[in-house]
Every structure is written in C-alpha cells, then in structure tokens.
Amino acid sequence: MSWHSDDRAHTAGPHGGSPWVDDEALAAELSVALSEAETYDRVVAGADLAFRAHREMIDARAGLEMDLLLLDLVYDSLALDAPAGVRDRSGGSSRTLVFEGHGLGVEVEVETSSIEGQLLPAGSGHVTLQTPDGEVASVDTDDVGYFRFDVRPGGPLRLQCSSEGGTCLTQWLPY
Structure with a gap:
C-alpha cells in the first residue's frame, strides 16, 4: 500500500485530536504535500473553482435586486x-x-x-x-x-x- 501526503489527515493523533504535534509539524507536512505536483494541481484547481463560483454568486446577487x-x-x-x-x-x-x-x-x-x-x-x-x-x-x-x-x-x-x-x-x- 502506498502512502499519500493527505493520508495523515484521516487518522487521529496521539491525543485523539490533530495528527500533528504542533503548527510547525503541520506546516512542514503541508509544504511537502504542496511540492508534490498532483497535490499542488488539486489545490490550484480547487482554489480556481472556488474563486469562479464566488464571482458568479456576486454577479448573480447583483441581478437579484437583493438590496431592494x-x-x-x-x-x-x-x-x-x-x-x-x-x-x-x-x-x-x-x-x-x-x-x-x-x-x-x-x-x-x-x-x-x-x-x-x-x-x-x-x-x-x-x-x-x-x-x-x-x-x-x-x-x-x-x-x-x-x-x-x-x-x-x-x-x-x-x-x-x-x-x-x-x-x-x-x-x-x-x-
């Protein structure tokens, strides 16, 4: 079984909460994950989708006369x-x-x-x-x-x- 960088996010840590000991450990693992091309592409695609959806909602709101x-x-x-x-x-x-x-x-x-x-x-x-x-x-x-x-x-x-x-x-x- 191969290990993937986001697999740890689905497992509990030693204290039952976050699997990371502290913020520095989380940041270090995030930079490793983002250096992987596949993960980076997924993050960029998700951010792009969220940005476009947000802009469409703003444009739709203007057409709905919400301020009336x-x-x-x-x-x-x-x-x-x-x-x-x-x-x-x-x-x-x-x-x-x-x-x-x-x-x-x-x-x-x-x-x-x-x-x-x-x-x-x-x-x-x-x-x-x-x-x-x-x-x-x-x-x-x-x-x-x-x-x-x-x-x-x-x-x-x-x-x-x-x-x-x-x-x-x-x-x-x-x-």
Missing part, C-alpha cells in the same frame, strides 16, 4: 366584500392596493387604462413599472409622491419605487 425592500400587500379592494358596481371618483371601476414595509410604501389605483398612486411617506421620488419581460415605463413623482402611468401592460406587473427613504419593490400583481 420587498413590500407586502396590506390592502386590496378586491378582497373586500364591497357592493357590486362601486366605482372610484373618476367614474370607472378600479382596484386599490396598498403595499407597505419597514417605513416605506405605495398606494396604487389600478384602472383599465392607467395606474396611478402615491409613495408613502409622501415625498418626491421615482417609480418604474415592470413586467416579467422588463421595464415598461418610468416616471418621476411630484413633491408629494404622486405618479401616473397611462399604459396597459397586459399581464403581471410590479412597481419599483425610489425615494429619500430608500428603494422598494411591490409584489407581482395581475393586470
């Missing part, structure tokens, strides 16, 4: 037992949604051909309308956080809202 606060839906007018035919102030049927989370939020009114709302707390900011295919429209709010999109995306959508308080993202909602 995901808002919770706290109010949906469709979930209420409202009388049939109740209409909003404009005369058309609409759906009112309120999203909140950690001091940020947005109130949204979804109509047949438009989406309007206000950032919470009230203040100027920027709102982007997104579908699963990407950004549809983007608009700056007024001083009290009011915004309006005159679009009908035709499918699920969400809003990304930025203000002085931070950046947040609503849950997906059907449209």
Whole structure:
C-alpha cells in the first residue's frame, strides 16, 4: 500500500485530536504535500473553482435586486366584500392596493387604462413599472409622491419605487 501526503489527515493523533504535534509539524507536512505536483494541481484547481463560483454568486446577487425592500400587500379592494358596481371618483371601476414595509410604501389605483398612486411617506421620488419581460415605463413623482402611468401592460406587473427613504419593490400583481 502506498502512502499519500493527505493520508495523515484521516487518522487521529496521539491525543485523539490533530495528527500533528504542533503548527510547525503541520506546516512542514503541508509544504511537502504542496511540492508534490498532483497535490499542488488539486489545490490550484480547487482554489480556481472556488474563486469562479464566488464571482458568479456576486454577479448573480447583483441581478437579484437583493438590496431592494420587498413590500407586502396590506390592502386590496378586491378582497373586500364591497357592493357590486362601486366605482372610484373618476367614474370607472378600479382596484386599490396598498403595499407597505419597514417605513416605506405605495398606494396604487389600478384602472383599465392607467395606474396611478402615491409613495408613502409622501415625498418626491421615482417609480418604474415592470413586467416579467422588463421595464415598461418610468416616471418621476411630484413633491408629494404622486405618479401616473397611462399604459396597459397586459399581464403581471410590479412597481419599483425610489425615494429619500430608500428603494422598494411591490409584489407581482395581475393586470
């Protein structure tokens, strides 16, 4: 049976713990192990793989919008037992949604051909309308956080809202 430099790592030492007497003995054995071409190649290949995996995770994190606060839906007018035919102030049927989370939020009114709302707390900011295919429209709010999109995306959508308080993202909602 041939002996390999990493075989000692799988056996207990005289005191039941590390097989090396001290750090100097471990360092000496590591330098012998790394001088062997096969072990050196395995260490370099493992380090390269770990480095590439780490970089891929960092790149993936950037694409996952991890720094955005995901808002919770706290109010949906469709979930209420409202009388049939109740209409909003404009005369058309609409759906009112309120999203909140950690001091940020947005109130949204979804109509047949438009989406309007206000950032919470009230203040100027920027709102982007997104579908699963990407950004549809983007608009700056007024001083009290009011915004309006005159679009009908035709499918699920969400809003990304930025203000002085931070950046947040609503849950997906059907449209």
